[in-house]
Amino acid sequence: MSVRHALLALLEQGPMYGYQLRTEFEGRTGSTWPLNIGQVYTTLARLERDGMIEAASDEAVAADESNGSNGDGGKRRYAITTDGRVEVATWFDEPVGRGEPPRDELAIKLAIAVTIPGVDVGSLVQRQRTATMNALHEYTRLKRSGSTDEPADLAWSLVLDSLIFNAEAEIRWLDHCEARLARRATPSRSTVAEEATR
Amino acid sequence: MTAPILTLAEVTRVHGAGAAEVRALRGVTVTAAPGELVAVMGPSGSGKSTLLNLAGGLDTPTSGDVVIDGTSLVRLSQSRRAALRRTSVGYVFQSFNLIPALTAAENVSLPLELDGVRRGEARDAALLALEEVGLSAAADRYPDDMSGGQQQRVAIARAIVGQRRLILADEPTGALDTATGEEVLKLLRSRVDAGAAGLLVTHDPRHAAWADRVVFLRDGLVVDESGRTRGPEDLLDVEGAR
Numbered sequence A: 001m002s003v004r005h006a007l008l009a010l011l012e013q014g015p016m017y018g019y020q021l022r023t024e025f026e027g028r029t030g031s032t033w034p035l036n037i038g039q040v041y042t043t044l045a046r047l048e049r050d051g052m053i054e055a056a057s058d059e060a061v062a063a064d065e066s067n068g069s070n071g072d073g074g075k076r077r078y079a080i081t082t083d084g085r086v087e088v089a090t091w092f093d094e095p096v097g098r099g100e101p102p103r104d105e106l107a108i109k110l111a112i113a114v115t116i117p118g119v120d121v122g123s124l125v126q127r128q129r130t131a132t133m134n135a136l137h138e139y140t141r142l143k144r145s146g147s148t149d150e151p152a153d154l155a156w157s158l159v160l161d162s163l164i165f166n167a168e169a170e171i172r173w174l175d176h177c178e179a180r181l182a183r184r185a186t187p188s189r190s191t192v193a194e195e196a197t198r
Numbered sequence B: 001m002t003a004p005i006l007t008l009a010e011v012t013r014v015h016g017a018g019a020a021e022v023r024a025l026r027g028v029t030v031t032a033a034p035g036e037l038v039a040v041m042g043p044s045g046s047g048k049s050t051l052l053n054l055a056g057g058l059d060t061p062t063s064g065d066v067v068i069d070g071t072s073l074v075r076l077s078q079s080r081r082a083a084l085r086r087t088s089v090g091y092v093f094q095s096f097n098l099i100p101a102l103t104a105a106e107n108v109s110l111p112l113e114l115d116g117v118r119r120g121e122a123r124d125a126a127l128l129a130l131e132e133v134g135l136s137a138a139a140d141r142y143p144d145d146m147s148g149g150q151q152q153r154v155a156i157a158r159a160i161v162g163q164r165r166l167i168l169a170d171e172p173t174g175a176l177d178t179a180t181g182e183e184v185l186k187l188l189r190s191r192v193d194a195g196a197a198g199l200l201v202t203h204d205p206r207h208a209a210w211a212d213r214v215v216f217l218r219d220g221l222v223v224d225e226s227g228r229t230r231g232p233e234d235l236l237d238v239e240g241a242r
């Protein structure tokens, strides 16, 4: 999972506290995927269990033990282990899998809509296009509102580009759906269903 | 409230008659205020170019009104309309429409000279416009010796020369790669930010996202509009806050 690997990769830069990791993660991704601190600590606990990280050697263990049953509160600094470094290297080396496409709610919605009588697919497509266009407009505005070549800015700007390209792809796909739907002269419900199941 | 520079009010445009009749626009209302860039999107044949041609007075509506800076185009004589077009409206087309036998500066100053501006004055204005699009150094080069992106920047300089208040662009980035297309968008955007109004026809969602609003056309009708939040009222608020 990407948060796990992202945190691990950040720890490769040096030992850090949980809240520091959250700040670093969000700085690089522009709070696009906000992490709650609980999620950070859960992830860290799992990474420790799996031997990827350990308490930083210079830590006062006492501080950690006074911290309740989880023993992983804000006072603990984590360092990456050798296994952790191998895991990070593997993460960077291997492409992100596309074998199983992530579930796409819109594609599912449209696939179902074209097969069910009485759904106004044209309006559905248009409403979605407007909504996605609004999102794209907002990303573009954020991008225009300045980026420097500072590494953290660059990282955030690239994340924005990814959102922009994804929104663009969605709009183009909607245009394509609309054109396909329009191309059938008088679309009776049954032909819609036939085409969708083809 | 800021008066719009461009108003298309309930315009229709019917081509041909009888069986060959094509209703390219069927009652479309679009406005563009100073500082506002409006994108027009829609499938092929939905009436985008027709809309732009009406906005620029290159074509007249079958019914409805086109108003530029308070002047109704439909009530103007042919020659008065042409004059208003030359002084107030700048066009950018997909194919840059530059004249190959003229240098960049000559291409840009041409509309001014046609409008009776003295040659030296026209050239000064052209050089200013070329500077605005980052092409000062290429003023005396010919279109054929320039890249597509440079030619399109010359076309934009020609559209904005002489402080034109309404910029109309029909697929201005169509023939350009994404990065160059984005440069062209930036130029349009900055000119509009400086107080012009813009109407931009595009198929590219990423370019439409540079606009303040996107009007979606289908079969000659506006079917939806995005980004309505930054309307003229909001613009006024921004000004009031300054």
Ligand SMILES: Nc1ncnc2c1ncn2[C@@H]1O[C@H](COP(=O)(O)OP(=O)(O)OP(=O)(O)O)[C@@H](O)[C@H]1O
Pocket: B015, B016, B022, B023, B024, B042, B043, B044, B045, B046, B047, B048, B049, B050, B051
């Ligand atoms: N001079 C004309 N005579 C007859 N029909 C015309 C004329 N100009 C345009 N049309 C028709 O009007 C409709 C709208 O055309 P328009 O050029 O505005 O579409 P568009 O949205 O710009 O399309 P595209 O994306 O392909 O450029 C089309 O059906 C077109 O065939």
Ligand SMILES: [Mg+2]
Pocket: B048, B049, B050
């Ligand atoms: Mg067209």
